[in-house]
Amino acid sequence: xxxxxxxxxxxxxxxxxxxxxxxxxxxxxxxxxxxxxxxxxxxxxxxxxxxxxxxxxxxxxxxxxxxxxxxxxxxxxxxxxxxxxxxxxxxxxxxxxxxxxxxx
Numbered sequence: 001x002x003x004x005x006x007x008x009x010x011x012x013x014x015x016x017x018x019x020x021x022x023x024x025x026x027x028x029x030x031x032x033x034x035x036x037x038x039x040x041x042x043x044x045x046x047x048x049x050x051x052x053x054x055x056x057x058x059x060x061x062x063x064x065x066x067x068x069x070x071x072x073x074x075x076x077x078x079x080x081x082x083x084x085x086x087x088x089x090x091x092x093x094x095x096x097x098x099x100x101x102x103x104x
Contacts, residue, residue: 031055034068 023043029036029052030045036054049055053070060072061082067075076083081097092099 029054 023041025042026039027042027045029038029048031049031052031054032038034054034056036052038048038052040048053068055069056066057069057072059065059067059075059080059082061076061080063080063082065075065080081095083096084093085096085099086093087099
């Protein structure tokens with residue numbers, strides 16, 4: 001199999017100079033369309049992505065919305081219709097959406 005042979009050759013004779021040049025290329029974060037201004041060497045991208053506040057993440061309360069990582073806390077506490085909420089009148093607890101629509 002020529003693919004296996006190529007992988008074996010690459011393993012024993014890697015082109016480190018080309019690899020180094022590629023890793024030194026300046027790239028933008030995958031989340032630049034969401035507002036991330038990060039622009040560094042490709043080699044640093046893998047370290048940046050898990051920490052990027054501009055990555056879209058699904059709400060943990062199962063409201064099915066995607067929000068930017070740096071907005072998640074505010075969404076969970078103040079905007080999510082599935083967040084825990086207590087009725088200001090009777091003190092009953094439930095989901096915000098239920099308490100504010102069906103309950104009142």
